[in-house]
Amino acid sequence: xxxxxxxxxxxxxxxxxxxxxxxxxxxxxxxxxxxxxxxxxxxxxxxxxxxxxxxxxxxxxxxxxxxxxxxxxxxxxxxxxxxxxxxxxxxxxxxxxxxxxxxxxxxxxxxxxxxxxxxxxxxxxxxxxxxxxxxxxxxxxxxxxxxxxxxxxxxxxxxxxxxxxxxxxxxxxxxxxxxxxxxxxxxxxxxxxxxxxxxxx
Amino acid sequence: xxxxxxxxxxxxxxxxxxxxxxxxxxxxxxxxxxxxxxxxxxxxxxxxxxxxxxxxxxxxxxxxxxxxxxxxxxxxxxxxxxxxxxxxxxxxxxxxxxxxxxxxxxxxxxxxxxxxxxxxxxxxxxxxxxxxxxxxxxxxxxxxxxxxxxxxxxxxxxxxxxxxxxxxxxxxxxxxxxxxxxxxxxxxxxxxxxxxxxxxx
DNA sequence: CGGTTATTTTGACAGTGTCAAGATTCAGAT
DNA sequence: ATCTGAATCTTGACACTGTCAAAATAACCG
Numbered sequence: 001x002x003x004x005x006x007x008x009x010x011x012x013x014x015x016x017x018x019x020x021x022x023x024x025x026x027x028x029x030x031x032x033x034x035x036x037x038x039x040x041x042x043x044x045x046x047x048x049x050x051x052x053x054x055x056x057x058x059x060x061x062x063x064x065x066x067x068x069x070x071x072x073x074x075x076x077x078x079x080x081x082x083x084x085x086x087x088x089x090x091x092x093x094x095x096x097x098x099x100x101x102x103x104x105x106x107x108x109x110x111x112x113x114x115x116x117x118x119x120x121x122x123x124x125x126x127x128x129x130x131x132x133x134x135x136x137x138x139x140x141x142x143x144x145x146x147x148x149x150x151x152x153x154x155x156x157x158x159x160x161x162x163x164x165x166x167x168x169x170x171x172x173x174x175x176x177x178x179x180x181x182x183x184x185x186x187x188x189x190x191x192x193x194x195x196x197x198x199x200x201x
Numbered sequence: 202x203x204x205x206x207x208x209x210x211x212x213x214x215x216x217x218x219x220x221x222x223x224x225x226x227x228x229x230x231x232x233x234x235x236x237x238x239x240x241x242x243x244x245x246x247x248x249x250x251x252x253x254x255x256x257x258x259x260x261x262x263x264x265x266x267x268x269x270x271x272x273x274x275x276x277x278x279x280x281x282x283x284x285x286x287x288x289x290x291x292x293x294x295x296x297x298x299x300x301x302x303x304x305x306x307x308x309x310x311x312x313x314x315x316x317x318x319x320x321x322x323x324x325x326x327x328x329x330x331x332x333x334x335x336x337x338x339x340x341x342x343x344x345x346x347x348x349x350x351x352x353x354x355x356x357x358x359x360x361x362x363x364x365x366x367x368x369x370x371x372x373x374x375x376x377x378x379x380x381x382x383x384x385x386x387x388x389x390x391x392x393x394x395x396x397x398x399x400x401x402x
Numbered sequence: 403c404g405g406t407t408a409t410t411t412t413g414a415c416a417g418t419g420t421c422a423a424g425a426t427t428c429a430g431a432t
Numbered sequence: 433a434t435c436t437g438a439a440t441c442t443t444g445a446c447a448c449t450g451t452c453a454a455a456a457t458a459a460c461c462g
Contacts, residue, residue, distance in 0.1 A: 009410085030317050033449060044411050046451075051409095055450065106312060114373040116231050131376045154388040157377050158367070161389065162359070165366020169358075172315040175332050176358050187355040187396075188362065194395040195388075210441080234418065245442050247420075252440095256419065 013051045015041050020062055024103045029112060034058070059113055060120035066104040067123070071130040073097060078137035084193060086141055091163055091189050095181065098167035105167060134160065145196060159192045214252045216242050221263055225304045230313060235259070260314055261321035267305040268324070272331040274298060279338035285394060287342055292364055292390050296382065299368035306372060310365065335361065346397060360393045 009015070019040045023032050034055055035045050052058040077090040098105040106112075108127070113119050119127070135156035142152060166188055169176040176184055210216070220241045224233050235256055236246050253259040278291040299306040307313075309328070314320050320328070336357035343353060367389055370377040377385055 012409085028316065029312070034451090035449070046412085047410055049451075109369070109373065109375060110312065111230070111307060111373055114375060115229065127375065150388075151384070154384055157370075157381065157385050158363070158388040158392050160376060161366035161370055161385075162363040162392065163366070164370060165362035165364070165368075166359070167366075168310070168369060169362055169365060172310065172312055174310060174315060174328065175361060180358065183352070183355055184358050184362075187351075187359040190351075191359050191363065191392055191396040195392040213440085235420090236418070247443085248441055250420075 009041075009043060009047075012041065012043065012047065016048055016051060016058070017061060017065070020058060021065075021104075024062065024107070025101075028103055029059075029106060029110070032059075056113070056116075056118065057120060059107060060123045062104065063107045063113055064120070064123045064126055066101065066108050067126045067130055070097060070108070071126065071133060074130060074133050074137070078134070078141065083141035083145065083196075087138075087159075087192060088189055091185060091192070094163050095167060095170070095185055099170060099178075099181070102171045105171060109164065109168075131156070131160065142196060147196075155195070158195075162188055162192060210242075210244060210248075213242065213244065213248065217249055217252060217259070218262060218266070221259060222266075222305075225263065225308070226302075229304055230260075230307060230311070233260075257314070257317075257319065258321060260308060261324045263305065264308045264314055265321070265324045265327055267302065267309050268327045268331055271298060271309070272327065272334060275331060275334050275338070279335065279342065284342035284346065284397075288339075288360075288393060289390055292386060292393070295364050296368060296371075296386055300371060300379075300382070303372045306368060310369075332357070332361065343397060348397075356396070359396075363389050363393060 016037065020032065020037055023037055023040065034048055037058075038045050038048055041047075048058065052061065073093055074090070077093050078086050081089075113123070135153055138156050138159070139152040142155070146152060146155070166176065166184065168174075170178065170181065217238065221233065221238055224238055224241065235249055238259075239246050239249055242248075249259065253262065274294055275291070278294050279287050282290075314324070336354055339357050339360070340353040343356070347353060347356070367377065367385065369375075371379065371382065
């Protein structure tokens with residue numbers, strides 16, 4: 001972690017990531033420019049290019065960091081407690097993560113990276129791993145409690161979509177207000193839980 | 202509709218909207234620049250500024266168009282047929298709308314408009330109206346079939362979030378692949394339907 | 403100490419949104 | 433029919449963006 005000051009700047013790579021994160025929080029994705037970032041780091045406009053191939057690579061690095069946090073949270077929350085309780089906690093924690101770090105969440109799942117500028121291999125790996133962890137732990141929690149002919153992977157996808165959709169509506173302020181969080185998340189949890197003990201039509 | 206050629210260009214306003222839509226489909230949001238657009242319309246860089254206050258206004262106009270399509274679809278699908286069938290059709294149509302017009306969908310619900318550059322009043326109106334129509338029709342369909350203490354508005358929000366989240370994952374290619382559409386949407390429908398005849402925990 | 407390499411800088415280019423000022427063309431009143 | 437004012441369009445300019453090429457600097461290793 002401590003890469004001990006080396007030469008010109010010290011450890012520019014780390015400084016850039018750190019400063020980029022605060023800039024992201026202050027001004028959002030659209031306010032995060034490499035030039036502003038360089039200036040904040042006290043370095044010239046093109047210096048960052050020796051630590052990140054281009055802007056996309058920098059953004060992917062930020063997203064990767066955030067995903068590793070998310071992954072850790074998933075593993076923490078969905079341990080072998082009761083299935084109902086576990087899922088409830090997961091949903092609440094997920095919502096908290098997203099609403100407390102809206103800019104990073106946007107980066108993680110937003111178009112900027114996944115459409116605009118091809119995600120890094122590293123990012124794709126950890127992003128998919130997070131979901132896989134979720135799917136696996138969910139399958140364990142629900143073992144034997146699922147209606148027949150219900151693939152647990154599909155449940156994982158559908159439930160993630162529910163929580164993810166809720167986060168996006170919340171963050172962008174569409175259809176769901178901040179003050180609705182409690183009630184709507186309860187309803188979403190009910191939605192997910194209901195499907196687990198009920199045969200699909 | 203035919204505003205009969207007037208003077209310099211003809212009807213630039215309409216031409217801009219039209220050309221912007223094709224440019225959007227061809228190159229995505231990030232490829233849609235006012236200058237390219239102006240060139241396509243055969244007009245100078247700043248001409249569009251006499252028809253749209255700024256780029257944001259243009260994007261909002263595009264999104265407004267798309268929302269009116271969506272609104273129409275909602276009213277069409279959720280008519281007083283069977284509730285189960287109606288909801289199923291709605292979900293399928295919604296998914297079709299989003300996956301066939303991914304760029305417009307991104308515009309409608311994306312950060313570009315709702316965070317980056319303040320949505321127009323016109324847009325906010327029709328966007329909210331679409332949801333209100335959905336909520337109203339859903340409430341009608343589910344009248345008397347909801348578990349006690351379940352607010353139909355919350356059901357509307359949670360179910361919209363589910364479908365919306367699914368669309369975003371699909372469009373951006375995260376966690377849900379194109380080939381999974383059928384299965385996952387079935388699972389999502391099951392998710393929504395299950396909550397309607399089951400008391401929440 | 404010298405040379406290779408890693409790091410940073412300066413200069414430049416194309417592209418972007420948008421403003422100010424001028425030029426053109428239309429529409430309506432005299 | 434002509435003049436006037438408003439609508440529409442163009443040219444020029446500015447600040448900002450990401451990124452490349454080439455030069456300058458500092459570190460490291462033999």
